[in-house]
Amino acid sequence: MPVVVSVKPFFAVFVSLFLVPVLLSCRSPNVREAWTFVAAAVKFLLILSMLPEVMSGTEIVTHVAEVLPGLEIKFRVDALGMLFALVSSFLWIVTTAYSIGYMRGLAEHSQTRYFCYFSLALSATIGVAFSANLLTLYLFYEMLSLATYPLVTHHQDAEARSSGRKYLLYILGTSIALVLPAMLICYNLSGTLEFSSKGILGMDAGTPLVVTLLLMFVFGFAKAAVMPLHSWLPAAMVAPTPVSALLHAVAVVKVGAFSILRAVTGILGVDLLRNLHAGTIVCVLASATFLIASLIALSQDGLKRRLAFSTIGQLSYIVLGVALLSPKALMGGAVHIAMHAFGKITLFFCAGAIFVAGGKTRVSELTGIGIRMPFTMAAFFLGAMSVIGLPPTGGFISKWYLVLGTLEAKQWVFLVALLASSLLNAAYFLPIVYRAFFIVPEETSHDVSIHEAPPWCLVPLGITAAGSVVLFFYPEVFLGLAQIAAERLFGG
């Protein structure tokens, strides 16, 4: 498969890093926001420009620096990375627009700092997407953890402080305690850390070692929120909603799942894991996670918390897709990165819009709000459908492939788990929509202040909701990329 060397990946990753000094020197908020849009657009277009080559099977490589003998910081744009990067960079544009509406609507403090760290976080996300080896991935993974801390703790109150502490403990702690030694053990065993389609450990590694490494990676990349290392995610909901939306529905959590995907397929290797039947234990962990998370979501009254637990569950779908070790399951998991991103971000945008417009944060307070915020709640409905996995939204496609994958791998237990959790997803989403539209609130007098969300908020959520639907009808880009990836890993 041909390889092309180019500087595009480098710029795609770092354009938002270069944005930071520009932002710091801006005098007016409008100029600052304009620059952010420009950078986000440039990033997206750079990534988009690499799409045709990747779709044709070429990989684009940039060598940045050799930092240790035999180990480089290196970018390689392949199908999986392209999929993730496309989703993140597109959604950054949309989130920037939403942030403007949200932050200005609430007159939040320290907005420049917010936009700066947001740019850094996106740099790190695309860095992870384009990493060619585990060292580069680890570098950008840590950079993401550090860049998102000030965003999570933006409000600088006591709650932010304790959530921030939990965030760092879970995310930085696991990556240092688990990923670092696992990475070094792999390096010492095989002499390299480059992601390769056959894994780097060869076929001789013993079962205890491989299972230990697998578990170290799955739990070490705690951003994927596999239970029991999931509680940082609900705690991180203290962040302003655009942060929760992009980062905790799209960037941060997907980085975790993506890293697990890379570690399993590129470092340990699908064939090795299949030989040792090592995938099953991760399938069990993932299934337990999404079932328990869905059950907990049912009991949450806080809207953002319910969405957080939903995210925990959805991430484990991706992990399951990887751990089933079959081509269709992998495609399902990979495409779910995209579909879930659009769906979940819509839901978070709606939650934020509801807060900005009416100050409501709890599901029980949403009675009859659909009448006053029809557009928002319609988008919410579409997002919910995508997350549940119903046509005509994109989420159906990824679920479909996941189901096919369980059949392909002949793991019927997980098929049942998938279907059960889909029912649970419906159980915790649809009542919200029903309550919003069909239940009439008792007193109408104190709710007159609620009106539709500001346009800066509405347009983005409309775009992402529409996106979920569009992706059902036109999934070729993402499916195509996922297919290329699956063929590379499983075929040949």
Place this chain on the structure above:
Amino acid sequence: MQAPALLVTVPLLGALLISITGRLNRKVCFPLAAVSLGVSLYLSILLLFAVLTEGEVFYKMGGWPPPWGISYHIDHLNALVLVVVSLVSFVNLPATYRYVHRDFADRTGPFYALYVLMVAGLLGIVVTGDAFNLYVLLEIAALTGYALIAMGEAEAPLASLNYVLMGTIGASFYLLGVGYLYIVTGSLNMWDIASLLPNLYQSKAVFAAFAIMMIGIWIKMAFFPLHAWLPRAYVYAPSPVSSLVAPLVTKVMVYVMIRMLLSVFTPDFAFSTLELSRAVVWLAVVAIVGAALLALAQQNLKKMLAYVIVSEVAYMVGGAWLGNRAGLTGSILHISNDALMTLCVFLAAGNIAYKGRGLDFSDLGGLFEKMPFTMAGLLAGALSIIGVPPTCGFFSKWYLISGAIQAGHYGFLVALLFSSLVHTVLFFRVIERCYFEPVGQSHGGHSSGKAMEEAPLSMVIPLLLVAVGLIVLGIYSRELVVNIIQYAVPASMV
């Protein structure tokens, strides 16, 4: 070429000149110090290039060949540490200017004379090839250190006196070890001794010499549990002194230990014949864990940093004693990395203290707004100590962990990871305080609101230079390892 001798004599004479002219004109002290240290820096870089291009440099003092004369022998290990020492002391110099001007105005001459003399001592320790000469220079560096530390307020003289007592025991043990070696080999030149020792490996005297020297060196480098002098001495020392002493003294002693292990008592003796290495690495494990726990208990930034130094020293001891190439590479790389990281955090602490704020955790509120550049520097240093790529601390940890895996010493691996986590907690506690708490909790009402009260430029610029240097050094780790450190580790080590 006279560079090796000039390296030590220029600061030596410079110190003399400063102490004399300092009585007449205070303003001339700082430029003189800058010139002396600048010359040393230039010479050490020249020497490094000479070693890289031509191989080892020999210099005979006065033309007397060893073992009759003192010889300076500069190989890759020396050359690297020389550059580190002269660079750190030179970068720290501007940061001392304001402090000395404000707090030690009447003692400017003595301060800079001692400063330059200390650097001369440290450089001499690194460059010398004679075991007794090392003792002399060790004591020069130590005595000037005692005097500099005692310049602080409050408990400083007492802490320094404590340091005197313990440091003298350490140096005396080293001297005793040299004595034993002299008895057995009749020579004081390190390389000469190394050629004479192999026949004597089974002798008890050689073992005793080794053990006593090691203990003496461990006392001077503050290897837990022989570290008791360090926290109080470094905390009560004035800031310009602690940012010179903290990065350098313990690291130079680590260099001495590695020199003894590799060049005097060759790795054959130290690792194979003695069969002590695993035990010593376990000692290092205890040291790392002990220092980490002690650091957690501290409520003062500088004291916490002092305990961080103790655990970093233990990293280097453990890494060196793992007995494999990766461990030694990590240990040597950590000498340069740790010197820089320690300089960074102590400079930041110095900046904070200069602005009149205490260094207890309760005084650190709101610093991110008041002193953003200093906090940026502190953050860079903290990330390097924790071991986050691409800062340099990550890369030396990489080698140390690799060495642990290759040697099968999983206790050391776990200790390294444990202390990384503890460091994360330590530094984020501090950063949390600086980020979350409103300004001046303990000083009651504050007038300037959100205005910046950053330290003066002469203190901020060195800090930012070092902070950037941490990242640059990290990215250039490969160059450092492949071009320099690779040759510092004997070819026979796997």
Place this chain on the structure above:
Amino acid sequence: MISTLIAKYNYWIYITLMMVGMYAMIAKNNLVKKIIGMNVFQTAIILFFVSIGAKQDATIPVLEHSHGPEAHTVRALDYINPLPHVLMLTAIVVAVATLGVALALAVKVFNRYHTLEEDEILTQIREE
């Protein structure tokens, strides 16, 4: 056993002196006594070094009736080893310098705490 004791008497003396010095450094309360202990400790090592240069039936290493600058062969066995003496001159200077610094520090401590007893100083510090 006795013969070993007698033959290596210089070692025993220096070890005893070292232990005395260390005991003083650790156990004594008065700062000056500690400092003197330190000096005793260093002196023990100096004594040891000097003693190893001794040889049986050898005289001091000074040439009598030297024949000027021409080379003059000397039987090394006749003269005790001068090198340790020379090294110890340096070590004595170092010990004296250390003593001086330590005493200067003790003066500073006295000026601040008005006592040289360690326990009293620690009490004063705790009360601060």
